[in-house]
Amino acid sequence: MHRWENKTIHIKKRFKLTDDTYILVLREHIDFIPGQFIMIENPMATRKPFILGYFGEDTALAIQVKGKGTRWIVNQSVLKAHYPLGKPFIPPQGKGITIVSPASLTFGCSMFRVYGTDVLLGSRKEILTDIPFTYVIGDSAFADKIREIKGHYDYYVVNGSRGMEKFVYDTVGEGVFVSLEEYMACGIGACKGCAIQTKDGIKHVCTDGPIFRGDEIWF
Ligand code: FES
Known part of the structure; x- marks a missing residue:
């Protein structure tokens, strides 16, 4: 149920x-x-x-x-x-950062409010409104920022394009979590269209996720 x-x-x-x-x-x-x-x-x-x-x-x-x-x-x-x-995300212990694209900024706000993470917004486009978080514009500024913060946090939660998520995982490695909600269809566990292969076997994004450890997805 x-x-x-x-x-x-x-x-x-x-x-x-x-x-x-x-x-x-x-x-x-x-x-x-x-x-x-x-x-x-x-x-x-x-x-x-x-x-x-x-x-x-x-x-x-x-x-x-x-x-x-x-x-x-x-x-x-x-x-x-x-x-x-979906399954609530319970972060590991320690200090975290949530890395978002514009389309997940409000998720970043929830991670800040509930878990006290820092928030970094990476955007390819100009930001048109005031936001209370650090942001970088463009791929190269984003890449520099991720290299700069590598090792500064206990965990990194990334919700953006697949390229953005993979870049953070490849740069930071352990402690990276990614959100896969774009894979879903029915959202309620009925269609099985959100099945993904993970290190631990087949999982369903809508009921097992949408947030997974990076090393479960890329193995
Ligand atoms: S989206 Fe239909 S089962 Fe997950």
Whole structure:
């Protein structure tokens, strides 16, 4: 039995973080633990997954417009969604940093708020709003920053493009966790479309993840 709800959510405020990524601030407060996600219904696909997060005190989602479905979602003021889904992420002991792309900034905010991690935003695009975290623009500045912080933390949680996640894993190695929520379809353990091969055998992103240790994925 999955503990998830199918509810209506209302968008209290929407603003642009980059030219293609929006922050949607929800009127509702959603109870979740970092790592859990929400599936939002839309007319172009059954549902789309987004990792749950905060912006300031509010529950919020960061959504990159990649096609018709995400464009439709960012333009609504009322949405239907299932939540919370996925396995909560419980970090190891010690000091951590959460490394995010614009489309996961709100996840970074939740890691800061709940686990006190530092947050680093890596973006290829100009950041259009004030954010309370360090950010770097461009691949080379990002690579320099990751080399600089290597060894400074006990764990590194990365939620961005697969290239970004692999770069951090290859540079830092042990202690890196990555989020694979983009692999999901139904989000509730029914379709088996999110199966991935891990070091410990086949796992399902929507029920075993979405956050995995880097050495489980790349072995
Ligand atoms: S997304 Fe359908 S089983 Fe995981």
